[in-house]
Amino acid sequence: MRRIKKTQIAEMLLEHQLITKEQLETAIAQQKTSDKKIGQILVDLGYVEENKFLELLARQLEIPFVDLKSYTLQPDLVKLLPEFYARHFRAIVLKREGDAYLIGMADPQNLLAYDEFERILKAKINTALIREDDLLTILDAMYRRSEEISHFAESLSAELKPSDIDIFSGTQDFSSDDMPVVNLLRSIFEDAVQINASDIHIEPGEKVLRIRLRVDGVLQEQIVEEKAITQALVQRVKLMSGLNIAEKRLPQDGRFSIKVKDKFLDVRVSTMPIQYGESVVMRLLDQSADILRLNQIGMPKEIFEYYSQLLTASYGLLLIVGPTGSGKTTTLYASLNELNKAEDKIITVEDPVEYRLPRINQVQVHSQIGLTFANVLRSVLRQDPDIIMIGELRDQETMEIALRSAMTGHLVLATLHTNDTISSMTRLLDMGAEGYLVASVLRAVIAQRLVRRICMKCITDATLSPPEITWLKSLKHNEYLNVNYKHGTGCTYCHRTGYLGRIGVYELLPMVPELADALRQQDSNKFQLLAEKQPLYRPLVLAGMDLATRGITTVQEIIRMSGEI
Structure with missing residues (x-):
């Protein structure tokens, strides 16, 4: 690595026309009352972009510049350097290079650090320039x-x-x-x-x-x-x-x-x-977090509009289905947020009560003392409710009470542990529900999953692996084959995962008359064929791929999600 004097840095910036002489003079004047280096002052004043300055400085030092925001660190290597030395020398272990370690340093010209690093790591040291704030x-x-x-x-x-x-x-x-x-x-x-x-x-x-x-x-x-x-x-x-x-x-x-x-x-x-x-x-x-509104949970516009209209109905059953951890409770609470008005009495039966909602009567199930979903629901019907939310249809008795409540003038929202909208019909019938009763009261079924969002701080183009390409071809939708997919490289904001937050993937099946007829006949094959032809029906995998093509999530996440379907 070359050594560069302070005067050389200024000359270098002038030579590459990154600053003017006037800007340099202003920075030099400010440095007289500051302990900052001339380069940092020029960056702070906005005279030069920090990345351009650091890249140029790295070239002059004949070492690489590493952007930590897009660099994948290995925690086991990072921890090789004790925190005291990492902070004192503004340094971090980036990778192993044969018999040496590559150390990222905010000040690679601090020669005192080299002996310490070699003593601690018992290896040769190579250096790279990094941004101090990121470090x-x-x-x-x-x-x-x-x-x-x-x-x-x-x-x-x-x-x-x-x-x-x-x-x-x-x-x-x-x-x-x-x-x-x-x-x-x-x-x-x-x-x-x-x-x-x-x-x-x-x-x-x-x-x-x-x-x-x-x-x-x-x-x-x-x-x-x-x-x-x-x-x-x-x-x-x-x-x-x-x-x-x-x-x-x-x-x-x-x-x-x-x-x-x-x-x-x-x-x-x-x-x-x-x-x-x-x-x-x-x-x-x-408990201090705000309950999301329905338009904040990531529902596609057409599903949001249709489901919002269903919430205005005076009676009927709305089912939210999916495995544990798929966001069903979030959708239910967002729905209750829309329904929570002074003119309606809302009672929920939950296990557990996850969030407290004003004006809503929430009942905690306690099976050990006999306070089951079914027992609570019998009492709920005597409390003159307009809207009932049931945390889960766990057994036949709970399901039958829910269906009859929906038939007798109550709007009922409930969840069911099934994989998708179509299989939820089979599940209800297997639990002992009468086909004619389900057909009469069910308004719609929404199946959902949660997938991780790509971190917007480290998002970049993705190169798909051969197995991912093979999986895409298996979908038999050619529009997914020539897409510029994205992924996250991992940065400090997403804790090196490449993902930050989650978004819902939704599948809607409205209970239209022809589907209701197939349900009354308990003809599962006919029901599935008709369901797949519904304009608003889009399978979860394809709904997930819509998010991947828009750069919101990765193909890898949709493959992971599809393994649950």
Whole structure:
């Protein structure tokens, strides 16, 4: 690497006509009262674009310039450099190059760093120029939380005696000396909130404790080597949830509320005995978040308009179907948001009640004491409701009450665990529903899935793999073969995943007269043939491909989704 003096940088910028002499003089004058480098001052003043300046500087230094926003980092390599040195020298490990490491540096001319890096990494060092702001963002994301969690885990592990850490027997009292476990839990929750995780998984392994966070439907894993803390952590969660800490042989369910970074979380807890202790899963429900409106959940215009019209009906059944985690509850709550008016009485029957809605009477099912969906619904009908929302049609009795409620002047919204709109009819009949009754009250069925959105900060053209091309050809829709598809390369904003947030994929099947006739006849073949000819019907896979062709999601996500259909 060449050495470049401050005067050479100025001359270089002038030579390439990136700045004028007047701009340089202004920057030099400002530098007299600042500790910033001349290049940074020119960027701050808006005289030169930062990327152009850095690319030119890298060429003059004879090293590469690496844009961290579009560079895929390897966390295990990044962690080779302790946080203190990474921040002190403004550096990060980018990759292994034979017997050397490529280190990204905001100031590659800081020669003091080289000896330290070689001492720590025990290898030769090559350098690349990086943007300092991007580096600091990455260091915050990749070091801060994991270091905090590890620190609190080590503190807790140091406080536990060998007799306290048998994960198979015994109890422990955390009444006065449990600050480390509180700090550890707080750090885990703050990490989850920061990356918008929906679930926290605490899973003891044979030698380590795994903490996994589900983000946009996909788990991200962090290993904690201090497995000895498992019992303390699990018992603390069980105490907060009102569970029996002595019972480790049976699954338990509980809940608690917690405030994290100005967010009020309702936490649903499930424990289960596994081979190395107890697994804990915590579902995080943000009670401070606004309930989405129907026009905010990503429904295509034609489905939104048709479904919105159905919500104005005075009676009938609207079914939302899909597997667990497909966004059915979000669609139901968005629907209730549209229906929530002073002139209508709305009662919901849920397990659990996920979000509190003003003016709406929400009932929590409690099967252990006999408060089942069916039992609640019988009482609901005596409460003079206009609209009823049923969290799930779980059994024949609940389904029959829902159908008869829809027939007797109530608008009923419910969910069903089926894969698509057409198969939901077969499911209802298999559960014992009368075909004529379903045909009379069912207004429409919406099937849905959630797919991850491409991160708009690192979106770029995608090159499809041979298996992806083969899959596209199997759709027998040639319009999908010559499309400029997109994907995310991974950046600091999306935590290196290439995705940020999720969007719904929807399939609508209106219950038109000819479909109702086929249903009364219980002719499933005729029903399917007629359903596939409906103008508003578009299978989930094709609806998903519409999003992929628009650059909203990836072909890979649609393939993943199609595996569930």
